[in-house]
Amino acid sequence: MGTKKDTWREIVKDCIFCNLDNSRIEKENSFALSFKDLYPVTSGHTLVIPKRHTQSFFDLTGEEKKAMLELLESQRSDLMRSDKSITGFNIGVNDGTDSGQTIMHCHIHLIPRRSGDMKEPRGGVRGVIPEKQSY
Numbered sequence: 001m002g003t004k005k006d007t008w009r010e011i012v013k014d015c016i017f018c019n020l021d022n023s024r025i026e027k028e029n030s031f032a033l034s035f036k037d038l039y040p041v042t043s044g045h046t047l048v049i050p051k052r053h054t055q056s057f058f059d060l061t062g063e064e065k066k067a068m069l070e071l072l073e074s075q076r077s078d079l080m081r082s083d084k085s086i087t088g089f090n091i092g093v094n095d096g097t098d099s100g101q102t103i104m105h106c107h108i109h110l111i112p113r114r115s116g117d118m119k120e121p122r123g124g125v126r127g128v129i130p131e132k133q134s135y
Helices: 004-008 062-082 124-128
Strands: 025-028 032-036 046-050 086-092 108-114
Touching: 025 062, 032 062, 046 062, 062 086, 062 108, 086 124
Parallel strands: none
Antiparallel strands: 025 032, 032 046, 046 108, 086 108
């Protein structure tokens, strides 16, 4: 008899997301799941991944993208409801080694932001190249 993990995703031996402990899963649907980041940028930092192992966001099917966005919105709603200090979010995907992707299983970061959490937030995701953040 297979475990729950065996029934919902392809197991890729050296992928930490394919071998994620089921107890970490917060939400799931037919094609995706979400869980808290082990190395959060801010409190509540959540990851949304497809159940199927694929490296690139651009290799996802339409159904997978839709499922991931549904979980992204659901997690955002839960975070907003449970933490009134949240005033914004950064949503990001690192796609490929040169973009900073270190886990080669597609994932979307949902990073809650709070007023005053950094001196100058202007430019947001443009900060991936620090000298381009402020414009």
